[in-house]
Amino acid sequence: MPDLPTSPGGVRIERVVTSGTFALDGGEWEVDNNVWVIGDDAQCLVIDAAHDGRGIISAIPKQRKVVGIFATHGHNDHINAVGELASVTRAPAHLHAADRMLWDELYLVAPDGELADGQVVTIGDVDLHVLHTPGHSPGACCFYAPALGVVFSGDTLFKGGPGATGRSWSDFPTIIDSIRDRLLTLPPETVVLTGHGDPTTIGAEAPNLQEWVDRGH
Numbered sequence: 001m002p003d004l005p006t007s008p009g010g011v012r013i014e015r016v017v018t019s020g021t022f023a024l025d026g027g028e029w030e031v032d033n034n035v036w037v038i039g040d041d042a043q044c045l046v047i048d049a050a051h052d053g054r055g056i057i058s059a060i061p062k063q064r065k066v067v068g069i070f071a072t073h074g075h076n077d078h079i080n081a082v083g084e085l086a087s088v089t090r091a092p093a094h095l096h097a098a099d100r101m102l103w104d105e106l107y108l109v110a111p112d113g114e115l116a117d118g119q120v121v122t123i124g125d126v127d128l129h130v131l132h133t134p135g136h137s138p139g140a141c142c143f144y145a146p147a148l149g150v151v152f153s154g155d156t157l158f159k160g161g162p163g164a165t166g167r168s169w170s171d172f173p174t175i176i177d178s179i180r181d182r183l184l185t186l187p188p189e190t191v192v193l194t195g196h197g198d199p200t201t202i203g204a205e206a207p208n209l210q211e212w213v214d215r216g217h
Contacts, residue, residue, distance in 0.1 A: 069085055115132075151192055
């Protein structure tokens, strides 16, 4: 993974890779997930608490307070460690309301907060802008940190194309619209930190949009 910038106030990004099962529509797949931790020495946010709450906790120094858990979307492999992580850290969990039906398949209690397009969340001296990018799921969101030149894309955009749309609650034309209108408008040097696999950049992916449209997935 390329070196990621640190803000003047010391906000940095770390990746924790966890492994487990993604289950949807009666199928199950073994997957590796990127869990992203963004913050300074005092506090941090966790993006996509996947599979192994204790493993995520052990990767965060004890002096850092986890002040929030953000989900890019509600598929189980991106939220199935939220309960464990929240019970230990007492951090509130946030999800877009349009993915509540996916959340409810795992949890009996509601998320602590709802993500909304245009919302800005500050961690240290860095602002995270919430971009609602439906298509992979109705409530899929990306988190853009212009000060760091990165966007956390969840399963909306990967190195090589859009996230999968062949399952329930997904739609290919919608994800293409989200990528074209909300992500490819970001500066080309923006680093795309994905929900699975390796990072990419907006500039590397933008020329391929028509190819994705033509292939239809």
